[in-house]
Amino acid sequence: MTGAKAGASASVLTEKKEKTSLGAxxxxxxxxxxxxxxxxxxxxxxxxxxxxETVGYYEISFTAGGREYVCELPAAEDLTLEGAKxxxxxxxxxxxxxxTFTHASLEYRxxxxxxxxxxxxxxxxxxxxxxxxxxxxxxxxxxxxxxAYPFAYALSRSGAKSQRIQMLLIMLPMWMNMLVRTYxxxxxxxxxxxxxxxxxxxxxxxxxxxxxxxAVILGMVYNYLPYMILPIYTVMSKIDVxxxxxxxxxxxxxxxxxxxxxxxxxVPGIISGLIMVFVPSISTFYISQKxxxxxxxxxxxxxxxxxKDQWAGGGLNVGAAMSLVLMVIILVCTFxxxxxxxxxxGGMVV
Amino acid sequence: MERFIELRGVSKIYDGERVLDNIDLAIHDKEFVTLLGxxxxxxxxxLRIIAGFVRPDEGSLYFNGQDVSEVxxxxxxxxxxxxxxxxxxxxxxxxxxxxxxxxxGTPENEVQRRVREMLELVRLENYAKxxxxxxSGGQQQRVAIARALISGPKCLLLxxxxxxxxxxxxxxxxxxxxxxxxxxxxxxxxVTHDQEEALSMSDTxxxxxxxxxxxxxSPTDIYNEPQNAFVADFIGESNxxxxxxPADRRCRFARTNFECLDAGFAxxxxxxxxxxxEDVDVVAPEKGMLRGTVTAVTFKGVHYExxxxxxxxxxxxxxxxYVGVGENIGLYIEPDAIHVMxxxxxxxxxxxxxxxxxxxxxxxxxxxxxxxGEAEN
Numbered sequence: 079m080t081g082a083k084a085g086a087s088a089s090v091l092t093e094k095k096e097k098t099s100l101g102a103x104x105x106x107x108x109x110x111x112x113x114x115x116x117x118x119x120x121x122x123x124x125x126x127x128x129x130x131e132t133v134g135y136y137e138i139s140f141t142a143g144g145r146e147y148v149c150e151l152p153a154a155e156d157l158t159l160e161g162a163k164x165x166x167x168x169x170x171x172x173x174x175x176x177x178t179f180t181h182a183s184l185e186y187r188x189x190x191x192x193x194x195x196x197x198x199x200x201x202x203x204x205x206x207x208x209x210x211x212x213x214x215x216x217x218x219x220x221x222x223x224x225x226a227y228p229f230a231y232a233l234s235r236s237g238a239k240s241q242r243i244q245m246l247l248i249m250l251p252m253w254m255n256m257l258v259r260t261y262x263x264x265x266x267x268x269x270x271x272x273x274x275x276x277x278x279x280x281x282x283x284x285x286x287x288x289x290x291x292x293a294v295i296l297g298m299v300y301n302y303l304p305y306m307i308l309p310i311y312t313v314m315s316k317i318d319v320x321x322x323x324x325x326x327x328x329x330x331x332x333x334x335x336x337x338x339x340x341x342x343x344x345v346p347g348i349i350s351g352l353i354m355v356f357v358p359s360i361s362t363f364y365i366s367q368k369x370x371x372x373x374x375x376x377x378x379x380x381x382x383x384x385x386k387d388q389w390a391g392g393g394l395n396v397g398a399a400m401s402l403v404l405m406v407i408i409l410v411c412t413f414x415x416x417x418x419x420x421x422x423x424g425g426m427v428v
Numbered sequence: 429m430e431r432f433i434e435l436r437g438v439s440k441i442y443d444g445e446r447v448l449d450n451i452d453l454a455i456h457d458k459e460f461v462t463l464l465g466x467x468x469x470x471x472x473x474x475l476r477i478i479a480g481f482v483r484p485d486e487g488s489l490y491f492n493g494q495d496v497s498e499v500x501x502x503x504x505x506x507x508x509x510x511x512x513x514x515x516x517x518x519x520x521x522x523x524x525x526x527x528x529x530x531x532x533g534t535p536e537n538e539v540q541r542r543v544r545e546m547l548e549l550v551r552l553e554n555y556a557k558x559x560x561x562x563x564s565g566g567q568q569q570r571v572a573i574a575r576a577l578i579s580g581p582k583c584l585l586l587x588x589x590x591x592x593x594x595x596x597x598x599x600x601x602x603x604x605x606x607x608x609x610x611x612x613x614x615x616x617x618x619v620t621h622d623q624e625e626a627l628s629m630s631d632t633x634x635x636x637x638x639x640x641x642x643x644x645x646s647p648t649d650i651y652n653e654p655q656n657a658f659v660a661d662f663i664g665e666s667n668x669x670x671x672x673x674p675a676d677r678r679c680r681f682a683r684t685n686f687e688c689l690d691a692g693f694a695x696x697x698x699x700x701x702x703x704x705x706e707d708v709d710v711v712a713p714e715k716g717m718l719r720g721t722v723t724a725v726t727f728k729g730v731h732y733e734x735x736x737x738x739x740x741x742x743x744x745x746x747x748x749x750y751v752g753v754g755e756n757i758g759l760y761i762e763p764d765a766i767h768v769m770x771x772x773x774x775x776x777x778x779x780x781x782x783x784x785x786x787x788x789x790x791x792x793x794x795x796x797x798x799x800x801g802e803a804e805n
Contacts, residue, residue, distance in 0.1 A: 318512075318514060320510045320511070320512065320514035321514050321516065323481055323501075323508070323510070323514065324508070324510060324514040324515075324516075324575075325527075326480075326481070326500070326501045326502060327479065327480075327481075327501050327502060327507055327508050327576075328502065328507070328527050328528040328531065328575070328576075328579070329502035329528055329531050329532065329579070330502070330531060334531055338527075338530075338531075339516065342518040343517070343518055
């Protein structure tokens with residue numbers, strides 16, 4: 079009897095849900111289209127390139143004895159364009175001297191399925207870059223947290239006017255392009271930059287800062303610190319003042335209040351902040367390039383240079399494979415971090 | 429009974445405004461005291477001063493004769509139940525209640541025992557492992573009380589704890605709070621704006637308005653002998669009229685002389701006269717001491733609420749007999765139904781039912797525009 083009743087009410091519930099979800103679907107349509115075109119399709123393309131090879135071939139056409147010949151020859155490392163022309167003529171049974179070449183070029187096209195690109199990702203250079211990226215972004219995330227947490231706490235406890243001003247100061251650098259900000263840091267840390275000039279003035283030797291791991295991590299922390307502060311601040315400022323009063327009332331000193339109340343309640347903000355700093359840090363290429371003068375190669379740099387190579391040697395495919403692996407690593411990290419927030423996902427990202 | 433908590437000359441000023449003005453208040457041991465008043469009257473500020481969350485700008489606070497104005501909240505023998513409970517959302521019922529004990533590093537077996545005892549006291553034995561979000565308003569209320577009581581305070585402070593509950597639950601919790609106060613044998617200081625709640629629960633009611641205490645007394649005192657027009661109006665329904673006292677036990681209002689029981693006023697001293705709606709008898713016009721026209725009748729279940737116009741002053745009368753709108757009736761008032769008060773800053777502000785409700789405003793607005801004007805004066 080109760081079972082039937084429960085079933086009936088369940089069906090009513092689902093009907094209602096369908097109704098609302100239809101309306102929601104219509105509302106979501108533009109967003110779904112947008113994410114399909116600009117998120118899903120690019121990801122599928124990355125997957126496609128990561129698992130396919132690039133085939134190079136010579137496209138050669140020539141005329142000889144009033145006849146037109148079109149010929150395609152597979153490219154090989156020891157085969158030059160001239161060699162390919164000779165081969166094409168020879169294949170047609172025409173002597174090279176008689177042939178008038180109308181077109182001869184090296185072309186590329188996507189070939190079949192391959193796992194070779196993924197193997198390339200496991201190459202020593204690539205492995206090193208990934209490990210470095212992971213360690214650097216881990217360090218940058220940890221340092222950001224250490225700086226941001228007390229800052230966000232102080233921010234959430236200060237007066238409304240002072241909060242506005244401080245928020246403005248945090249946001250202000252973000253109004254400037256990240257490339258400009260990083261470039262500025264490069265200028266500051268240079269061997270004859272502001273800091274070294276100041277050191278020289280004090281009679282201290284020039285310190286090489288650019289090109290060190292510290293400089294790269296500094297660049298990451300500087301650029302992504304606001305992404306750590308903001309979510310933590312948001313969660314902290316939402317903590318009801320009466321909770322803090324209740325803690326006072328029950329006998330908390332400030333340390334106990336922080337440890338037993340504020341810290342557990344701000345976990346969702348911390349998780350968001352960790353993800354929002356870690357993810358862009360691990361995949362950055364510009365910061366490492368500028369702050370290390372190109373001496374430290376992170377996985378982002380490697381991907382960039384591979385893709386810049388374009389088709390030659392299948393650079394795009396290897397770059398895509400690396401991106402894919404990086405994406406999986408980030409996804410796993412994000413998932414693991416979200417596990418720590420048993421919350422309903424109030425501050426969850428991704 | 430000794431004076432347990434005492435406020436002497438306490439004032440609090442926010443942005444140049446005196447939200448508390450020279451409060452003197454003594455609270456005895458084991459008393460159930462209610463601070464009653466409209467929002468902004470300073471009742472919550474008074475409570476927060478006792479709790480230690482607010483420091484008085486003037487005056488001092490004494491616990492058992494010792495000045496505790498500078499003592500932080502957790503060192504005072506009081507605990508607070510907050511308005512919206514302020515339960516810790518990341519902890520379950522058990523850990524919320526155990527919070528104060530955990531802070532002090534109480535041994536685990538003692539924590540277990542005392543939390544169980546507390547949960548039993550508030551009748552939540554079976555909810556120990558429950559998350560806070562999965563509790564009803566009444567249950568959250570009980571958790572908040574248990575959490576506040578576990579460290580054995582001498583006094584529990586309750587800041588409008590029933591405001592968020594529905595009417596039925598509120599009645600239950602009123603009884604529950606009285607029971608808890610009896611069983612724990614400690615002082616309860618309860619803040620509310622609900623006069624019914626205050627009257628039914630308290631040993632002592634402290635009526636506050638405009639940052640000052642208007643009257644302190646038992647619920648019956650406060651109801652039967654209000655000290656000024658504010659108290660008379662705020663506690664229950666009252667008709668408050670301008671009057672004079674020609675002599676002891678004689679008063680004159682509504683152009684009529686009456687006998688009353690009050691004395692001790694100067695000859696012909698202007699006074700405020702309070703007459704409770706339930707103390708007036710409806711009689712035939714020729715038998716009445718006052719005569720007027722019925723302008724509105726509302727059925728309230730137990731009685732009818734009748735608005736009677738007498739010389740442009742609207743009286744409220746509660747009667748179990750029905751009378752029709754437009755009827756002429758007489759009013760009969762016994763001497764003991766008349767309560768005489770000194771004039772105060774509140775004189776003339778309350779006690780005329782001309783603007784009692786929107787519906788009646790409309791009626792009055794069309795038929796007797798002058799009535800509204802008088803009420804404002």
